[in-house]
Amino acid sequence: MKSYDVAIIGSGPGGYVAAIRCAQLGMKTAIIEKYSTLGGTCLNVGCIPSKALLSSSHHYEEATKHFEDHGIEIPGDIKVNLEKMIGRKQAVVDQTTGGIDFLMKKNNIDVFEGLGSFIDATHIKIEGKDAQEIEAKKVIIATGSKPSNLPFISLDKERIITSTEALKLKEVPKHLIIIGGGVIGLELGQVYRRLGAEVTVIEYMDRIIPTMDAGLSKELNKVFKKAKCKMMLSHKVQSVERKGDEVVVKAENKKGEVVEFKGDYCLVSVGRKPYTEGLNLEAAGVKMNDRGQVEVNEHLQTSTSNIYAIGDVIKGAMLAHKAEEEGTFVAETIAGQKPHIDYNLIPGVVYTWPEVAAVGKTEEELKADNVAYKVGQFPFRALGRARASGDIEGFVKILADKTTDEVLGVHMIGARCADLIAEAVVSMEYRASAEDISRMSHAHPTFAEAVKEAALAATDNRALHV
Structure with a gap:
C-alpha cells in the first residue's frame, strides 16, 4: 500500500492548487480524480469553457453589430459555425486540463484516476482505472459541487438541461428558457442570445444577480432588456414539461397569475450544491451540516482532525478562486505556517x-x-x-x-x-x-x-x- 503525507480527493482549482502547494512545501502528495481529466467543474464544464463561448459569441456580435461603426465592412453574410465554435471551446479546455497534468508531473504528485472513498480516517479506497487502497496522514476533501435542480423538474439533459449540456449544444436554440437569473444562467443566456436565440430569463427574486449590489442588478437588467431578452422577475416556476421538441414552463407571477412559456430548450440554472456522494464520510467520522456541506472550523478542519475540506463542498461562495485560496491555506496550515483568508x-x-x-x-x-x-x-x-x-x-x-x-x-x-x-x-x-x-x-x-x-x-x- 502506498503511503502519503497528504491525499487530496478532487482535482478542481481547490484540489490541484492544494496539491501543488503541499508538494512545494515538501510533502509527499497524491491527488484522486474520478474523471479522466483533471481540473474539476471549473476547467471542464464551468469557468473555462463558458468563457471560451462568451469570447467567441462576443466576436460574432462585434462583427455583426459594431464593426461597421469602426469603418470595417465585411462583404456577404456573417455566419455562425456552432460546431467549430464548440470545437474551439473544447480545444481550450483540453489545453488547460493538459496543463494541470504537466503541473502534477512537474511537482512529483501522484495522480490516481477513480472514485475515492474513506475506509477510515487515514485510508482511502480508489475504485476505477487505478483501483487500489492508499494511506495518507492528512486528507483534503475537494470534491466541489454539481448543478442544483428543483424537485419537480425532470432533467432529460436533451431539452431540459443544465449548464453542462448548454456548453455543447449541437444547434442554436430558437427559444432558450432559463430558470434562474444568477451568474451561470445569465452568462449562457448572453452566449445564445448573441448567436440568435430568443432568450427568456425566469427569476424567483425581484432582481437578477440578487446577491450582488442592487445597482449592479438594475444596470445588468437594462443590458439584457436592450438585447431583447425577456426578463421575467418575481416569477415562481411551477412546472417544466417536455412535449416532443418543445418545453413548456409554467410560472406564477407576483399577482398570482400563472404564465406559460414555450421554448425548444430549457436551461435549469438554480445554483449548485455540494458533491459528497460516494465519499463514505461516516467511515472517517466526518460530519456534514443540514445543507449538505462538510462542516469545518476556522482552520478548515473537519470533525476528524487530520481531514480538511475546501471549496464548494464547504460553506461560503462557490467560486474557483475561493477554493484556490483555501487549498493554499490548508497546505500551509498542515506545514505549520499561519496563513489567513479574508472572506470579505x-x-x-x-x-x-x-x-x-x-x-x-x-x-x-x-x-x-x-x-x-x-x-x-x-x-x-x-x-x-x-x-x-x-x-x-x-x-x-x-x-x-x-x-x-x-x-x-x-x-x-x-x-x-x-x-x-x-x-x-x-x-x-x-x-x-x-x-x-x-x-x-x-x-x-x-x-x-x-x-x-x-x-x-x-x-x-x-x-x-x-
Missing part, C-alpha cells in the same frame, strides 16, 4: 459584457448593519477610453466609511471589470481610504480611470470628468 475580500465576477464585478460590502449590507457610509460613483461613458472603444455602458461605485473614509465595498459594471476589481481588492487588503485611491496615478486613457474618479467622488464629491 474575495471578489465576485459575472463574465457577461459588460462585465460585473464586486468586492466587500453592498449598500444593502451596510444599511442592515447600520454603518454610516458615503458613495462615489462614476459612469464609464464619461471616459475617453470607453468612448474610443464604444464600451460606454456601466459605472464604478465605491462605498467608504463616512467617518474614516476607509473603502468598504467596490461595485462595478463595465468593460474589463473582471480585471479592474483586482485594484479594489489590493486597496481593501491594505485598508486604503477612498482618498488613497484618488491620489494614485492612473494611466490615461484607460478604463481604470473610472476607479480613480469614483474614489474622487467618494472622497469629497470632486470627480473631475463628470
Whole structure:
C-alpha cells in the first residue's frame, strides 16, 4: 500500500492548487480524480469553457453589430459555425486540463484516476482505472459541487438541461428558457442570445444577480432588456414539461397569475450544491451540516482532525478562486505556517459584457448593519477610453466609511471589470481610504480611470470628468 503525507480527493482549482502547494512545501502528495481529466467543474464544464463561448459569441456580435461603426465592412453574410465554435471551446479546455497534468508531473504528485472513498480516517479506497487502497496522514476533501435542480423538474439533459449540456449544444436554440437569473444562467443566456436565440430569463427574486449590489442588478437588467431578452422577475416556476421538441414552463407571477412559456430548450440554472456522494464520510467520522456541506472550523478542519475540506463542498461562495485560496491555506496550515483568508475580500465576477464585478460590502449590507457610509460613483461613458472603444455602458461605485473614509465595498459594471476589481481588492487588503485611491496615478486613457474618479467622488464629491 502506498503511503502519503497528504491525499487530496478532487482535482478542481481547490484540489490541484492544494496539491501543488503541499508538494512545494515538501510533502509527499497524491491527488484522486474520478474523471479522466483533471481540473474539476471549473476547467471542464464551468469557468473555462463558458468563457471560451462568451469570447467567441462576443466576436460574432462585434462583427455583426459594431464593426461597421469602426469603418470595417465585411462583404456577404456573417455566419455562425456552432460546431467549430464548440470545437474551439473544447480545444481550450483540453489545453488547460493538459496543463494541470504537466503541473502534477512537474511537482512529483501522484495522480490516481477513480472514485475515492474513506475506509477510515487515514485510508482511502480508489475504485476505477487505478483501483487500489492508499494511506495518507492528512486528507483534503475537494470534491466541489454539481448543478442544483428543483424537485419537480425532470432533467432529460436533451431539452431540459443544465449548464453542462448548454456548453455543447449541437444547434442554436430558437427559444432558450432559463430558470434562474444568477451568474451561470445569465452568462449562457448572453452566449445564445448573441448567436440568435430568443432568450427568456425566469427569476424567483425581484432582481437578477440578487446577491450582488442592487445597482449592479438594475444596470445588468437594462443590458439584457436592450438585447431583447425577456426578463421575467418575481416569477415562481411551477412546472417544466417536455412535449416532443418543445418545453413548456409554467410560472406564477407576483399577482398570482400563472404564465406559460414555450421554448425548444430549457436551461435549469438554480445554483449548485455540494458533491459528497460516494465519499463514505461516516467511515472517517466526518460530519456534514443540514445543507449538505462538510462542516469545518476556522482552520478548515473537519470533525476528524487530520481531514480538511475546501471549496464548494464547504460553506461560503462557490467560486474557483475561493477554493484556490483555501487549498493554499490548508497546505500551509498542515506545514505549520499561519496563513489567513479574508472572506470579505474575495471578489465576485459575472463574465457577461459588460462585465460585473464586486468586492466587500453592498449598500444593502451596510444599511442592515447600520454603518454610516458615503458613495462615489462614476459612469464609464464619461471616459475617453470607453468612448474610443464604444464600451460606454456601466459605472464604478465605491462605498467608504463616512467617518474614516476607509473603502468598504467596490461595485462595478463595465468593460474589463473582471480585471479592474483586482485594484479594489489590493486597496481593501491594505485598508486604503477612498482618498488613497484618488491620489494614485492612473494611466490615461484607460478604463481604470473610472476607479480613480469614483474614489474622487467618494472622497469629497470632486470627480473631475463628470
